[in-house]
Each structure stands twice: as structure tokens, then as C-alpha cells.
Amino acid sequence: MNGNHVLLEIRDLKKHFPIRGGILSRVVGSVKAVDGVSFAIKKGEVLGLVGESGSGKTTVGRTLLRLIEPTGGRILFDGQDITDLPKDKLRPYRRRMQIIFQDPFSSLNPRMTVGDIIAEPLIIHGIGKTPQERTERVAELLKLVGLSPDHMRRYPHEFSGGQRQRIGIARALAVAPDFIVADEPVSALDVSIQAQVVNLLQDLKEELGLTLLFIAHDLAVVEYISDRVAVMYLGKVMEVASSKELYRNPKHPYTEALLSAVPIPDPTVKRERIVLQGDIPSPINPPSGCVFRTRCRYALPECAQVVPELKEVAPGHYKACIRDDIL
Amino acid sequence: MDEKRLLEVRDLKVHFFTDDGVVKAVDGVSFHVDKGETLAVVGESGSGKSVTSLAIMRLIPTPPGRIVGGQVLFRGKDGQVKDLTRLSEAEMRRIRGNDIAMIFQEPMTSLNPVYTVGDQIAEAIMLHQGKSRKEAMELAAHMLDLVGIPEPKKRLANYPHQMSGGMRQRVMIAMALSCNPSLLIADEPTTALDVTIQAQILELMKRLQEELGMAILFITHNLGVVAEMADRVVVMYAGRVVEQADVVPLFKDPLHPYTRGLLHSVPRLDLAAERRERLEAIPGNVPNPLYLPPGCAFHPRCKHYVEGLCDREVPPLEDTGDGRQVRCVRWREIREVRA
Ligand SMILES: Nc1ncnc2c1ncn2[C@@H]1O[C@H](COP(=O)(O)OP(=O)(O)OP(=O)(O)O)[C@@H](O)[C@H]1O
Ligand SMILES: Nc1ncnc2c1ncn2[C@@H]1O[C@H](COP(=O)(O)OP(=O)(O)O)[C@@H](O)[C@H]1O
Ligand code: SF4
Ligand code: SF4
Ligand SMILES: [Mg+2]
Ligand SMILES: [Mg+2]
Numbered sequence: 001m002n003g004n005h006v007l008l009e010i011r012d013l014k015k016h017f018p019i020r021g022g023i024l025s026r027v028v029g030s031v032k033a034v035d036g037v038s039f040a041i042k043k044g045e046v047l048g049l050v051g052e053s054g055s056g057k058t059t060v061g062r063t064l065l066r067l068i069e070p071t072g073g074r075i076l077f078d079g080q081d082i083t084d085l086p087k088d089k090l091r092p093y094r095r096r097m098q099i100i101f102q103d104p105f106s107s108l109n110p111r112m113t114v115g116d117i118i119a120e121p122l123i124i125h126g127i128g129k130t131p132q133e134r135t136e137r138v139a140e141l142l143k144l145v146g147l148s149p150d151h152m153r154r155y156p157h158e159f160s161g162g163q164r165q166r167i168g169i170a171r172a173l174a175v176a177p178d179f180i181v182a183d184e185p186v187s188a189l190d191v192s193i194q195a196q197v198v199n200l201l202q203d204l205k206e207e208l209g210l211t212l213l214f215i216a217h218d219l220a221v222v223e224y225i226s227d228r229v230a231v232m233y234l235g236k237v238m239e240v241a242s243s244k245e246l247y248r249n250p251k252h253p254y255t256e257a258l259l260s261a262v263p264i265p266d267p268t269v270k271r272e273r274i275v276l277q278g279d280i281p282s283p284i285n286p287p288s289g290c291v292f293r294t295r296c297r298y299a300l301p302e303c304a305q306v307v308p309e310l311k312e313v314a315p316g317h318y319k320a321c322i323r324d325d326i327l
Numbered sequence: 328m329d330e331k332r333l334l335e336v337r338d339l340k341v342h343f344f345t346d347d348g349v350v351k352a353v354d355g356v357s358f359h360v361d362k363g364e365t366l367a368v369v370g371e372s373g374s375g376k377s378v379t380s381l382a383i384m385r386l387i388p389t390p391p392g393r394i395v396g397g398q399v400l401f402r403g404k405d406g407q408v409k410d411l412t413r414l415s416e417a418e419m420r421r422i423r424g425n426d427i428a429m430i431f432q433e434p435m436t437s438l439n440p441v442y443t444v445g446d447q448i449a450e451a452i453m454l455h456q457g458k459s460r461k462e463a464m465e466l467a468a469h470m471l472d473l474v475g476i477p478e479p480k481k482r483l484a485n486y487p488h489q490m491s492g493g494m495r496q497r498v499m500i501a502m503a504l505s506c507n508p509s510l511l512i513a514d515e516p517t518t519a520l521d522v523t524i525q526a527q528i529l530e531l532m533k534r535l536q537e538e539l540g541m542a543i544l545f546i547t548h549n550l551g552v553v554a555e556m557a558d559r560v561v562v563m564y565a566g567r568v569v570e571q572a573d574v575v576p577l578f579k580d581p582l583h584p585y586t587r588g589l590l591h592s593v594p595r596l597d598l599a600a601e602r603r604e605r606l607e608a609i610p611g612n613v614p615n616p617l618y619l620p621p622g623c624a625f626h627p628r629c630k631h632y633v634e635g636l637c638d639r640e641v642p643p644l645e646d647t648g649d650g651r652q653v654r655c656v657r658w659r660e661i662r663e664v665r666a
Contacts, residue, residue, distance in 0.1 A: 052521035160612040190371040191548055195592035195608035202605075217521065224594035224606070247596065261526035263551030264597045265590065267574045275530055276523045279491040 006076075007211045008064065008097075008179055009040040013073035015056075015063045019284065032283050033059040035235035036073070038310070043178070046205065046212040048226030048243065050219055050258075052280060055232040057215045061181040064213075065097050066090060077179070095125045098172040102184035104164035108156040114167055115152035118142070121174045141170040146200060162193035169200065173208070181213045186221060198225055219262050223247050228316075231255050234291040235283055237310055241317040251327050252319040253296045290321065298326050328400055328408050333510055333542050334360040334383070339397035341375075341382045344390060350616045352378040352392070354566040357644065360510065365536070365543040367553040367574070369589075370563035371613050376546045379563075380512045383544075384429055385411060385419050401426070404509060424455030428503035430496070432515040438487040438495060444471075445483025448502045455506045470501035475531060493524035497531065504535060514546045529555060550593055554578060562586050565614055565624035568644055572651040582653040582662060584629045585609070623655065631657050 014035055021028040034056045041047045049057050062068045064075050066082065075083045082093050098121075101107035108117055118138045119128075128134035139149035145166040156164055165185060172180055182201065186194040202225060205212060216222045222229055223243050230240045231254065239252035250256045257274045264271070276295045281287055287294050293303040300323070308320040328335055341353040353375045360366045368376050381387050383399050399411040403426055411422065423429075431437050439447060448470060449463035458466065464483065471479035474497040487495055496516060503511060513532070517525040529552065536543060545556050553560055553574065560577045562570040562585065570583040581587045591607035611628040614620055620627050622638035629637070636656060644654045655661070 052523060162612060190613055191550070191589055192371060192592050192609035193612070195606040196610070198594075199606055199608055219522070220594040220596040223596060257523060259596065261522040262596050263525075263529070263549065263555045265550035265554050265578065265593055265595060266597070267554040267557075267578050269554075269597055273526060273530070275526050279493060279524070280521075 005043045006040045007043040007045075007078055008213075009038075009074075009076040010060075010064050011038050011074040011076070013037045013060065013063060013075065014071045015059050015068065016071045029284055032235045032286060034063060034070075035283075035286075037232070037235075037237050038073075039230055039237065039240060041179075041211055041213060043211055044205075044209055045228065046214055046226045048222035048229040049213060049215045049232060050217060050222050050229060051232035052217060052258075054280060054283065056235040056283075057217075057232055058183055060232070061099065061183050061213060061215055065094075065099060065181060067099070091125075095175045096177050097179045097181070098175065098177040100165075100168050100172045100180060100182045100185045103188055104161050104168055105188070107168055108164060110156055113153055113155060114142075114159075117156070117167060118152075118171050118174050121171060125175050127175055137174065138170075141174055144173065144204070145170045146196075160193075161189050162196055165189060165197050166200065169197075169204070173204070176208075177210070179211045179213075181215065183215045184217070185214075187216060187218065194221070201225065219247075219259065231258065234280065234286050236291055237318075237320065238292065239317075239319045240310070241314075245314075245317055249317075251313055251317060252321050253298050253326070254292045256327060257295075257297075298323055328402065331361045332359055333362045333402050334544075335398075335400040336379070336383065337398040337400065339379065339382060339399065340395045341378050341387055341392060342395050343392045348617045351566050351619070352616065353382060355397070356563070356566070356568055357397075358561045358568060358571060360542050360544055362509065363536070363540050363542050364558045365545055365556055367545045367547060367557035367560045368563060369547060369550065369553050369560060371548060373565075373613060373616060374563040375566040376548075376563055377514055380429065380514055380544065380546060383411065383512065384423060384427060385414070385416075401510075421455075424451065425506050426508055427510045427512065428506065428508040429512040429514065430499045430503050430516050432518050437499060440487055443484050443486055444490070444498045445485075448483075448498070448505055451502055452505050466505060467501075470505045471498070473504075473535070474498075474501045475527075476501075491524075492520055493527060496520065496524075496528055500528075500531065500535070504539065504541070507539065508541055510542050510544065512544045512546070515548070516545075517552065518547070518549070525552075532556070550589065562589075565616070565619055567624065567641070567654065568652070569625070569654045570652065571644075576649075576651065580662075582647065582651065582658045583625075583655050584631050584661065585625050588628075631655075631661055633657065 015033050016030040017033055018027045019029045037060055051057050063070045074081055077093055115138050118141055119134045122128045122134050128137050138152055142149050142151055147166055186197050214225055226243045228242050229246045231238045233254050238254045250259055257276045260274045278295055281294055289304040289306055290308050293299040308322045310318045310320040312318050337357050339353055339356045343350040343352055356379055370376050382394055394412050400408050401411050402408050445467050448467035452458055452463040452466050468479045468483055471482055476482050476497055517528050557574045559573050561568050564585050570586045581590055588609040592609055609628055614624060622640055623642050626632045626637045642654050642656045644652050646652055
């Protein structure tokens with residue numbers, strides 16, 4: 001790790017998707033997919049982002065890369081505010097920030113060879129002047145992710161899910177980024193293959209000094225790979241802490257319930273489980289005040305009145321909950 | 328068949344005859360389920376879990392698939408044991424409604440989007456129990472209440488798309504249990520759900536089993552879910568059973584190298600932070616079912632592989648003497664070395 005240098009920071013990031021209706025397609029409401037999210041990731045650090053489906057994890061990842069435009073808030077990369085940078089000025093930052101997608105089956109163009117898929121970002125960013133230089137780089141990348149340079153001429157359908165995910169990782173690494181958003185990179189893989197990819201990401205992180213935003217809904221995987229973890233619910237961050245702290249000592253009622261819901265692969269471990277009632281409310285009409293209050297077992301009438309701020313409750317440990325007398 | 332036995336699958340073979348060749352999706356699978364117990368079937372994608380359960384229900388798409396061998400012995404509510412592979416379609420339909428019910432991963436695909444959930448549950452009840460529409464609707468409401476759906480009478484009028492994923496899975500369970508089956512086959516019933524909703528459904532299934540006493544054949548790839556739900560476990564790899572044991576000994580002392588590999592490759596939340604060693608991944612890939620490795624299908628990925636020993640013949644599924652079974656020629660040595 002490189003001291004305390006912050007590589008990426010988002011401040012009060014918002015993304016609201018308009019909902020259109022009626023014959024005139026007027027905007028009749030909005031999906032508050034991300035609603036005021038702030039965090040910072042230090043150079044060389046892995047920040048895990050967990051939450052149930054629809055909580056806004058993917059939208060955070062895509063918005064901070066400016067693959068989709070934010071509705072509000074700021075994005076800072078390596079000290080530079082990139083929120084409003086025009087395309088041409090954004091390009092050098094684009095190279096330094098890459099993404100790995102969840103679905104290794106749909107994220108690779110089936111009509112391109114593996115070599116062309118990995119070389120594409122090199123061409124876009126003008127890296128490797130000659131085809132030969134690029135081929136050498138592709139061969140090097142394939143070896144880096146545990147594949148063989150011979151695989152260059154083959155097509156994605158000839159590979160298994162885990163191998164395709166390696167190809168996706170090689171593509172993201174092609175332009176030597178310093179920051180990668182990994183959006184559920186192992187969720188679609190078989191159990192025995194997940195561990196291969198998690199280990200690979202960890203090795204690459206060490207070797208190349210990468211900084212990662214690791215998005216997943218599998219808490220055990222996130223705990224395993226992350227230095228710190230942020231927990232999202234309905235477009236907001238509920239809790240942030242070091243991985244160790246969060247899992248040992250959750251301070252937010254949602255984190256507590258989420259952790260207790262994960263089945264432990266050991267039949268001799270018996271735990272008391274907190275079963276959350278009901279479903280996640282719609283992000284179109286989130287509850288007033290604390291968005292978790294409709295399922296929270298500690299909720300008080302005041303919880304409907306104020307939106308809890310994310311505040312530090314122990315060194316480096318933040319939670320968005322008005323009650324300090326619990327957990 | 329033993330008195331307490333409900334289902335006994337013997338040397339089941341289901342093959343798919345495709346343009347690319349014969350896929351031996353299930354190739355000599357044997358296991359049993361006792362009355363009221365939960366048997367988990369665990370294995371990776373393509374290992375043959377769903378095909379096994381579809382074959383029990385006689386729902387294999389033919390062509391391309393066909394049950395090419397084996398028996399599926401099942402004890403009906405009348406106490407009689409029948410081989411389901413030999414029943415007529417009409418007899419099988421009676422079994423499906425009354426004795427064995429099935430729920431799937433994605434409830435949306437098995438619920439009809441154009442009918443209300445009330446109509447669908449009532450339809451199943453009328454068909455199998457010969458009740459009037461009014462009685463069937465009352466029972467449907469009772470079932471929704473049983474599976475924890477609030478305001479069940481109102482919910483009867485909902486269409487599936489008006490419900491969340493967790494709610495739809497509850498409806499599926501209500502429908503499956505409405506005819507009081509003695510066996511419920513659940514094929515990845517919580518895989519598409521979020522963990523907090525998964526927890527609700529698992530609690531629900533446990534409660535219903537206690538109240539109604541049915542046996543559950545629980546198919547999953549999630550070892551946490553296995554540990555939580557199962558009395559006994561069958562591990563499948565490439566169309567075969569590779570290990571069978573009670574849940575506690577299986578997790579404590581896995582005998583097959585594949586089972587061991589699986590258990591070591593998942594990070595454990597409860598050991599978080601204390602033990603942060605590298606995950607022990609199983610090398611290589613899940614084999615292509617058209618080109619299964621000769622001998623033990625796991626041998627290209629196995630660290631105990633011995634040339635000439637493991638790659639000649641398919642190892643037999645051996646009884647270990649303590650109620651367990653394992654399909655590995657070296658299980659004794661491997662166990663001794665570890666002890
Ligand atoms: N209709 C079909 N035609 C051809 N092959 C099939 C068909 N259905 C299943 N198979 C093959 O049978 C094998 C076993 O499939 P099955 O669906 O039982 O796997 P599974 O263990 O349930 O996997 P998953 O965890 O992905 O659900 C696979 O190789 C699959 O490709
Ligand atoms: N392009 C879009 N248009 C409208 N709503 C969207 C769009 N993308 C995402 N959403 C909504 O935003 C919310 C958050 O989605 P997402 O970021 O994909 O969540 P996650 O990755 O945590 O599952 C969800 O309610 C989702 O339906
Ligand atoms: S603010 Fe209130 S409702 Fe929200 S998590 Fe805290 S106690 Fe629960
Ligand atoms: S038979 Fe050989 S290759 Fe197969 S699991 Fe046993 S030791 Fe490994
Ligand atoms: Mg997502
Ligand atoms: Mg299946």
C-alpha cells in the first residue's frame with residue numbers, strides 16, 4: 001500500500017433514473033438507484049461493496065467510471081475532479097480506470113477472437129504501435145491471467161465460464177489501469193472455479209499494485225478479498241468499516257441481519273438467526289427517514305423523520321443509524 | 328424396500344442424444360430418501376442434479392433425452408412400491424399431483440403469467456383432489472396463509488408479476504404442498520433470491536417440514552444451504568454420485584478429493600479474520616460432458632491422481648462400513664494419511 005494516498009473518492013454521488021409514462025412519455029417519477037453515496041479508496045486498497053440486488057451497487061460502479069452520468073455529487077480520481085470533464089479530457093482517466101463484468105458469457109463479443117478482444121482497448125488507447133507489439137502484449141496478458149498464448153486465436157465459446165472470466169480480466173488489465181471496478185466477477189461461476197478467480201485477482205492486486213472496488217452480493221467472498229467493506233441498501237450506504245471490524249462487530253441493524261442470513265457451511269455451527277420480514281421496498285418510493293426502517297427490528301418513531309447521516313462511531317467505522325444505544 | 332424408505336433410485340441412467348454426440352447426463356446414479364428426511368444433492372453446474380430430479384418426475388424432454396436404464400422405486404401413500412420408470416403417463420400424473428411435488432429455481436417459469444395465483448393453486452387442488460371450486464379456493468387461501476403470505480384472501484387475486492421473487496417462491500411452495508405430498512423435490516429453490524429472502528424461504532421450508540412431515544430432496548450448489556438443511560448429502564460430479572454421507576461427517580471428514588476440494592474452496596464468514604489463508608481452489612475446469620475423462624472423471628483435477636490406477640476404470644461407489652459411500656480408489660490411503 002502507498003501510504004494514505006486516496007486514489008478514488010465519491011462525494012454524495014446520486015443517480016436517479018427517470019421513469020416515463022403516458023402517451024407523451026413525460027417524466028412521472030424516478031428510480032433513486034444511488035442516492036447520496038460517499039466513500040474514498042486509497043491506493044492499493046480493496047473496497048468491497050455489498051448489498052442485495054437492486055441496492056445500487058452496479059450503478060455506483062458505472063457512475064464513478066462515468067459510463068453513465070451522475071445526477072449529482074462529485075467524482076475525484078487521483079486528486080482531479082472528473083465529474084464534468086469532457087470526453088477528450090476524460091480519455092486519459094478512462095485508461096486508468098477499467099471494469100470487469102459479472103457475466104462472462106455475454107460480456108465478450110462472440111465473433112471476435114480472444115486476441116482481438118484483449119487487443120481492442122490497446123488500439124482504442126493507442127498503446128502498442130505495431131500489430132506485433134500488441135500481439136506480444138496480449139500473449140503476456142494471457143500468461144498473467146493463467147491462460148496460454150495459444151488461446152489467442154480461439155473464440156469465447158470455446159472457453160468455460162472461469163476461463164472467460166480470465167479473458168475479461170486480461171482485457172481490463174491490457175491498458176495497465178491503476179483502478180478496477182470488479183462487478184460481481186465470480187457470481188456466475190461454479191464454486192470450485194470461484195476460488196481460482198478470487199485467488200487470481202488477489203495475486204494480480206499484489207503484483208500490479210491495483211486498487212479495486214469489488215462488488216458482490218456474496219458476503220463471505222467480499223470479506224475474504226476486501227480491506228474495507230461498504231454495505232448498501234436502497235441506494236444508500238448503511239455502514240463502512242474494515243473487513244475484520246464489520247464482520248466481527250457490525251454496528252448497523254441491516255448489516256447485523258445480512259450477516260446472520262448467510263448460511264455457514266458447517267452443520268455443527270448453530271446460530272440464532274434474525275430473519276428480516278418482508279421485501280426490499282421499491283427505490284421509486286423509498287421509505288421516509290431511514291430507508292431500512294420498514295424491516296428494522298430496532299426502529300423507533302423518530303426513524304421515519306430523519307435521514308440518518310453516515311457518521312463515525314469508532315475509529316474508521318461508520319454507520320447511518322440514529323440509534324447509538326444498540327449493537 | 329425397507330419400511331422407512333420412501334424413494335430409492337437404482338443405477339439411473341439418463342442420456343441425451345444430441346447432434347454433437349451422446350451426453351451421459353446421469354450415468355448410474357443410486358441413492359435413497361427416507362420418509363420425512365431431507366437429502367441434499369450438491370454438485371456443480373452440469374453435474375446432473377436437475378436431470379436426476381426430472382427423471383424421477385418423468386419429465387425428461389424426449390427427444391433428445393431418454394431414461395436408458397435403472398429404476399426409480401417409490402412408496403405411494405397406499406404403501407405400495409412402484410417403479411416410476413415403468414408407469415403409464417396417466418399413472419405418473421397421479422403421482423405428480425398427490426405424492427411427489429416439485430419447486431424450481433425460477434418460480435416465474437413455472438407459474439402461468441395470465442392466471443391469478445388463486446386460480447392456479449385452486450386448479451391444482453381441483454385436478455388432484457376432486458374438490459369443488461369454492462372448496463379449492465378456500466384451501467388455496469389456507470395454503471397461502473400457511474406459507475406466510477399476509478392477507479391471503481386478497482392475494483389470491485394477484486397475478487404472479489405483481490409479486491416479488493420471494494413471494495412467488497412462497498406461492499410455488501403453497502401450490503406444491505396443497506396436495507400434501509410425501510416427497511418435495513426442490514431444485515435450487517433459493518438460488519435466484521437475495522440472502523435475506525433466502526433465509527425466509529429456508530426457515531419456511533423447515534417449519535413446513537416439521538408441521539407436514541414430508542421428505543425433501545433438496546438440490547443446491549450452495550454448501551452453506553446444505554449444512555443448514557440436510558440430514559444426509561449426496562455429492563455429484565459429471566453425472567455420477569461420488570460421495571454419500573450424513574451431513575455432519577461429510578463436512579467434518581470428507582472422503583472424496585472432490586468433496587474436500589469443494590469444502591476448502593469456499594470462504595467462510597464465521598472464520599473471517601481469524602484465518603485468512605489462501606483459498607484452496609480446485610485446479611482445471613468442469614469437464615465437457617461430451618468428452619468425459621476416462622476412469623475417474625475427476626482425475627485431471629485431482630491431486631491424489633495416480634496414473635494407471637485412476638484413469639483406467641470408473642471407480643465403484645464403495646460402502647465404507649460406517650453408512651457412507653465414496654467413489655475413489657484411493658479413499659483409504661487418503662484418509663489414513665490425513666489421520
Ligand atoms: N435437453 C437437453 N439436451 C441436451 N443435454 C442436456 C439437456 N438437458 C440437460 N442436458 C445436459 O445434461 C447434463 C446435466 O444437466 P443438469 O441440468 O442436470 O445439471 P445440473 O447439475 O442441474 O446443473 P446446474 O447447477 O447448472 O443446474 C449437462 O451436461 C447438460 O448440458
Ligand atoms: N438504466 C436504468 N433505468 C432505470 N432503472 C435502473 C437502471 N439501471 C438500474 N436501475 C434501477 O436502479 C436500482 C439499482 O440497480 P443496480 O445498481 O443494478 O443494483 P445492484 O447492482 O445493487 O443489483 C434498481 O432498482 C434498478 O432496477
Ligand atoms: S435509523 Fe432507526 S430504522 Fe434505521 S437502522 Fe437505525 S434504528 Fe433501524
Ligand atoms: S480415483 Fe484417483 S483421481 Fe479419482 S478421486 Fe480418487 S484419487 Fe483422485
Ligand atoms: Mg449489479
Ligand atoms: Mg440444475
